[in-house]
Amino acid sequence: MIEFSLDTRSGVSPYLQVVHQVRRALRLGLLVEGDQLPTVKDVVASLAINPNTVLKAYRELERDGLVAARPGVGTFVTRTLADSTLAAHEPLRRDLARWLAKARLAGLDEESIEALFASTFRDVNEESA
Amino acid sequence: MNAVVAAHGLGKQYRRRWALRDCTLEIPTGRVTGLVGPNGAGKTTLLNLAVGILSPTVGTIEVCGGRPAASSAQLAKVGFVAQDTPTYAGLTIADHLRLGAHLNPRWDQAAARRRIDRLGLDQRQKAGRLSGGQRAQLALTLGLAKRPELLVLDEPVASLDPLARREFLQVLMEAVAEEEISVLLSSHVVSDLERVCDHAVVLVDSQVRVAGDVDRLLATHHRLSGPRRDPDSLPADQHVVWASHTDRQSTYVVRTESRVLDPSWSTTPLGLEDLVLAYMEGSAPAVQSSPELEVIP
Structure with missing residues (x-):
């Protein structure tokens, strides 16, 4: 069983936060x-959150084929997201660590590295969109 | 839309001052609606009009399909917890429950007792000896035991400490999960409402500034910042809520149905609290300070 948390300052609507947390748990194999x-x-009892918010999140996960509701019993995971990419994580992490070392050697501080990553991430996303 | 509250051109005037003006509004059934705005914005006036304590100066308001407080059947449909959750200090909890059973035709005494037990309260205790949080819970128990179609709460958590606040909202949300009930509650503290409301009405300066589903509000409002720009140069579908400029930089809060594509903006999402603040400040008179604040009608 997982537990949800809410960050009300993020600007991400509570139902999406629940969706993201389930998807992340599925991706990490939790x-x-x-x-x-x-x-x-x-x-509702643990977060003092609107029940409609939770229902909306579960409905969206159901629409994506990740969970299924069994009436009167509960909502169950039907598919995991971890399998296909988990094996690739380690080599990618090593590449990223090498890249970070290079960036530091070139004199970039943490803030510049983050900014560079974020802007490249956005550019590449836009090109492929 | 199936509306639990529908107001058309609603207004309330006290002597010369309008406490509420031009209020046209539909609040959907089965939802938890937050009425937010600064103190003195007209929140209590709107709630009092909805429950029939006040009558409108102009316009109309319908609640659960009827005129507020027009008949005993209408009164039974609406529960009201007034500001500071008033109870009778000299009466015990059991007295309150007896009184509630006597005065309300749809009263659910078993559920009321269950709630009081779950809160760990002794029914023989006088309401005047309860803590603020316990008194609020008693008032909420009475409001729910009435089994109304609409429960109206005026600043229910404003005077509670954070723990009592959370416990109060938990009980309220569990009731929403268990029963088919619409809830309309007001607060000047937006963070209280952020997680419990799925619909919001922002009231500033006696007028409704924006209303809608919270998810929708969050998805359609963005903060844009970038090189200084004139508001006229923004796309026509971006409605400016708030703006601030320095000699080089502009920051806008805009409402738009479409995506913000302009690459010169850095775009960030807004939490409900920031969104409400943008509407509050955006409608205030311009202040003499830097960064300068522009008033966008």
């Missing part, structure tokens, strides 16, 4: 097929 998501009542 949630696997057959696992149950917290019931709406549990989430």
